[in-house]
Amino acid sequence: MTYYPISIQKIKQKVAKKKIFSQTGQIFDFKDLTNVKEITNKFGETLTRVDGEIPVDIDVSDGQRFLFISYDQSKYTHGIHKYPAKFFPELPRWLIKKYSKPNDLILDPFAGSATTNIEALLAKRNSVAIDIDPFARYLAKVKTTPIGKSELVTTVEEILKRLVEFNPKLINNSEIPDFPYRDNWFTKEMLLELTHIKKSIYSSTENVDIRDLCLISMSSVIRAVSNADDNCTRTVVRKRLNKEIYPSLALTKFAENLLMNSYRIIEFSQRLENGFTVEIPNDNDARYLTYPENYFDLAVTSPPYANAVDYPRTHQLEMYWLGIANGSLSKLKEQHVGTEVVKAADYKQLHRIGDLEADNKIEKIFKLDQRRAFIAYKYLYDMKLNMKEVYRTLKPGGRYVIVVGNNRIKGELFENWKYLMNISGSIGFIVENYFGSEIIKHFIKVPREERINTDWVIVLKK
Numbered sequence: 001m002t003y004y005p006i007s008i009q010k011i012k013q014k015v016a017k018k019k020i021f022s023q024t025g026q027i028f029d030f031k032d033l034t035n036v037k038e039i040t041n042k043f044g045e046t047l048t049r050v051d052g053e054i055p056v057d058i059d060v061s062d063g064q065r066f067l068f069i070s071y072d073q074s075k076y077t078h079g080i081h082k083y084p085a086k087f088f089p090e091l092p093r094w095l096i097k098k099y100s101k102p103n104d105l106i107l108d109p110f111a112g113s114a115t116t117n118i119e120a121l122l123a124k125r126n127s128v129a130i131d132i133d134p135f136a137r138y139l140a141k142v143k144t145t146p147i148g149k150s151e152l153v154t155t156v157e158e159i160l161k162r163l164v165e166f167n168p169k170l171i172n173n174s175e176i177p178d179f180p181y182r183d184n185w186f187t188k189e190m191l192l193e194l195t196h197i198k199k200s201i202y203s204s205t206e207n208v209d210i211r212d213l214c215l216i217s218m219s220s221v222i223r224a225v226s227n228a229d230d231n232c233t234r235t236v237v238r239k240r241l242n243k244e245i246y247p248s249l250a251l252t253k254f255a256e257n258l259l260m261n262s263y264r265i266i267e268f269s270q271r272l273e274n275g276f277t278v279e280i281p282n283d284n285d286a287r288y289l290t291y292p293e294n295y296f297d298l299a300v301t302s303p304p305y306a307n308a309v310d311y312p313r314t315h316q317l318e319m320y321w322l323g324i325a326n327g328s329l330s331k332l333k334e335q336h337v338g339t340e341v342v343k344a345a346d347y348k349q350l351h352r353i354g355d356l357e358a359d360n361k362i363e364k365i366f367k368l369d370q371r372r373a374f375i376a377y378k379y380l381y382d383m384k385l386n387m388k389e390v391y392r393t394l395k396p397g398g399r400y401v402i403v404v405g406n407n408r409i410k411g412e413l414f415e416n417w418k419y420l421m422n423i424s425g426s427i428g429f430i431v432e433n434y435f436g437s438e439i440i441k442h443f444i445k446v447p448r449e450e451r452i453n454t455d456w457v458i459v460l461k462k
């Protein structure tokens with residue numbers, strides 16, 4: 001096997017440049033409304049464009065459409081690891097400042113990579129992050145846990161030292177993790193390099209928080225060094241892969257990520273004030289919360305869509321390497337709101353959710369595809385369970401802000417936000433406000449027919 005040695009010095013120089021670049025893009029702290037202006041999009045529609053920080057007291061009328069330009073997607077720990085349908089930080093930051101005060105308790109019942117919780121911490125609020133997915137919880141923990149600089153720097157140096165000592169002959173086959181179709185997903189070289197990375201991390205530290213940060217930095221390179229298509233949320237191998245996998249790729253990318261993520265966590269940790277926490281329970285489901293009545297001051301979330309992203313499949317390789325999963329993912333998939341894992345016995349008949357617009361749409365889909373109609377119905381049913389739970393656990397007067405887009409099911413436009421807004425009334429919520437947020441960028445492409453263009457923000461009040 002050919003093996004190309006890596007230069008830690010060169011990697012450090014490259015990362016230092018990136019670091020400077022990411023810092024200069026971040027200085028947006030508008031005190032007035034000069035970053036807000038009216039524009040017309042290519043369809044002749046009027047939008048309110050906001051660059052960077054969203055002013056807390058900006059006027060918002062029902063149905064107004066915004067184009068928010070985000071500058072903070074990599075700031076602090078937000079830039080650690082990709083995650084599908086991530087919030088841009090300015091949105092939860094604004095909602096938190098607008099609808100809560102310091103020391104309040106905030107809930108995100110579909111927390112994903114914890115964007116809401118990071119912003120809550122930075123704004124001196126405590127928060128709870130619920131996610132059914134163990135990978136999301138792992139990532140959320142890393143992104144919201146501060147780490148002391150000196151121990152981290154020493155550990156990173158130690159890991160980098162071990163990294164360059166890579167010798168494929170010193171890796172035992174039994175040390176390479178075993179999981180379904182492993183040798184289709186990875187070349188032998190990448191299996192050896194990733195195993196060496198994992199070993200280097202474990203032998204360099206016993207500090208669990210530092211180790212988790214390093215393992216997440218390893219996780220961020222897994223997709224790129226696998227035979228899976230980087231540009232698709234689904235983990236798939238393409239016949240003609242448009243990327244080159246060469247020896248030392250995993251080692252180099254990991255070293256870069258580790259250094260970059262260390263800068264991020266240090267910057268984040270230095271910004272935080274003591275005493276604020278993020279709780280990430282591993283026994284909660286957005287539909288069945290174990291928290292008492294009248295407990296949270298505010299809830300902010302972006303829930304999944306029906307039939308859109310298969311989260312367990314998206315992160316399957318990462319979960320195998322992190323030891324979070326080792327075989328079938330179907331049990332996990334079933335628990336996801338928006339799941340496609342449904343039983344034939346359930347979808348033979350038409351189900352109704354009790355909202356005229358939604359039921360008409362489900363009936364249309366039923367005529368085309370009974371299974372898809374049930375997936376759509378079940379999504380709304382599960383979201384209704386979630387809204388009931390959030391209603392129960394919110395303090396009177398508290399808000400539940402939901403950010404959700406539309407999608408297409410069997411070619412039919414499925415207007416999630418409208419249906420959720422209608423259903424929320426039957427639970428007791430009052431719709432205080434709703435507005436659109438145009439989406440101009442996605443980290444990972446979703447299939448064309450499912451592409452989501454506008455997110456709707458609905459503000460519900462208990």
Ligand SMILES: C[S@@+](CC[C@H](N)C(=O)[O-])C[C@H]1O[C@@H](n2cnc3c(N)ncnc32)[C@H](O)[C@@H]1O
Pocket residue numbers: 083084085086087109110111112113114115116130131132133136284285286287301302303304311335336337338
């Ligand atoms: C759109 S993502 C949230 C992204 C998040 N706002 C962020 O910035 O990273 C939706 C999340 O809902 C989670 N989810 C799906 N079903 C769930 C359930 N039953 N309970 C809790 N979380 C669930 C998924 O695992 C996924 O992480």
